[in-house]
Amino acid sequence: MSEVIIITGASSGIGAATARILAAQGASIVINYVSSKALAEGVVAEVKALGGKAIAVQADMGVEADIVRLYAETDKAYGPVTGVVNNAGVNSPTHTKIADYTFDEVMRVLGVNAAGVLISCREAVKRMSTKTGGKGGAIVNVSSIGALTGSPGRFIHYAGSKAAVDTMTMGMGVELAREGIRVNCVRPGMVDTPMHGKTGQADRVAEAGAATPLGRAGRPEEVAESIVWFLSNKASLVTGACLNVMGGQR
Numbered sequence: 001m002s003e004v005i006i007i008t009g010a011s012s013g014i015g016a017a018t019a020r021i022l023a024a025q026g027a028s029i030v031i032n033y034v035s036s037k038a039l040a041e042g043v044v045a046e047v048k049a050l051g052g053k054a055i056a057v058q059a060d061m062g063v064e065a066d067i068v069r070l071y072a073e074t075d076k077a078y079g080p081v082t083g084v085v086n087n088a089g090v091n092s093p094t095h096t097k098i099a100d101y102t103f104d105e106v107m108r109v110l111g112v113n114a115a116g117v118l119i120s121c122r123e124a125v126k127r128m129s130t131k132t133g134g135k136g137g138a139i140v141n142v143s144s145i146g147a148l149t150g151s152p153g154r155f156i157h158y159a160g161s162k163a164a165v166d167t168m169t170m171g172m173g174v175e176l177a178r179e180g181i182r183v184n185c186v187r188p189g190m191v192d193t194p195m196h197g198k199t200g201q202a203d204r205v206a207e208a209g210a211a212t213p214l215g216r217a218g219r220p221e222e223v224a225e226s227i228v229w230f231l232s233n234k235a236s237l238v239t240g241a242c243l244n245v246m247g248g249q250r
Contacts, residue, residue: 002053004078005231006070008032008061008120009088011039013193014142014227017220018085019043021228023052028078031056032070032088053078061088062111064119071123080127080134083231086117086165087142095154106157113161117141118168121183129179136180139172140230141165142223143187145246162187166242173240182239184230189246191218213248 005022009015011033019029020043029047031054033040040056047054057073059066074081090112092105121139128137146159147166165185172183190212192205205217223245229235230243 003027003082003231004030004074004080005083005085006030006032006074006081006120006124007085007087008059008070008116009034010085011036011043011056014188014191014220014223015085015087016043016046017224018087018227019047019052019054020050021221021224022231023047023050023054025228026051027083028053030054030070030074030077030081032059032061034058034060034088060112061086061116061120062090062108067116067119067123070120071127075127081124082128082135082137084120084124084137084139085142085227085231086120086139087227088116089113089142089144089158089161091155091158096157097153098156101157109157110161110164113158114164114168117165121168121172125176125179125181128181129176131179134180137182138231138235139181139183140227141169141183141185142227143169143185143242145187145189145244145249147187148250169242170240177239182230182235184235184238184240185242186223186226186230187242187244187246188223189218189244189249191220191223193220212246216247218245218247 007015010031044054059070128134143165144162147162151159169185190208
């Protein structure tokens with residue numbers, strides 16, 4: 001039986017790249033999206049062409065009812081999940097300094113990037129835990145270099161949400177270790193994804209990428225390879241870990 005894997009925020013970027021790699025391994029993949037239906041359906045078509053199975057499921061990862069429905073639709077289509085990639089994330093549309101934050105905007109970012117990840121993990125654990133009859137599994141959370149830098153003058157709230165992902169990953173990795181579930185995270189640095197354009201930084205990839213030790217930004221596929229490794233049995237001894245995938249950035 002093939003692996004059943006949910007990838008949140010999978011209509012483009014790192015999520016879509018992860019789906020393509022898993023497709024070549026014959027996985028059954030749920031492509032989650034919030035608004036980009038056409039892009040998500042395009043990724044579904046790519047997965048099928050590469051030998052995998054896929055459906056697209058719309059769900060806002062900042063809304064608990066949507067997260068619950070995402071897992072229920074996965075159950076109906078493929079059965080219980082064996083792997084989850086919590087990749088969905090949001091940020092503010094422009095650089096924001098601390099004096100200008102609004103409560104609603106901060107809560108929107110924390111809701112998707114931190115609370116949504118935890119609730120997604122909750123739903124995965126219900127299905128995976130060997131203590132409740134599950135067969136175990138692997139969860140990979142996508143963090144950010146911002147968790148280490150704090151992103152001053154730009155996106156402190158986003159950085160804080162990703163630091164929460166790091167901490168929750170470490171906690172869950174220990175708590176779930178004897179329930180057959182491994183939980184890890186990857187911390188990408190500068191990666192060429194559509195998110196930069198959405199936050200008013202269309203030129204940032206070229207500019208910041210050139211300043212990295214490798215002299216370039218990362219590609220989504222390079223981060224995806226690390227995610228796929230964490231999902232696999234090759235990472236059987238690894239849980240509660242956060243891997244920097246940054247090309248030497250600090």
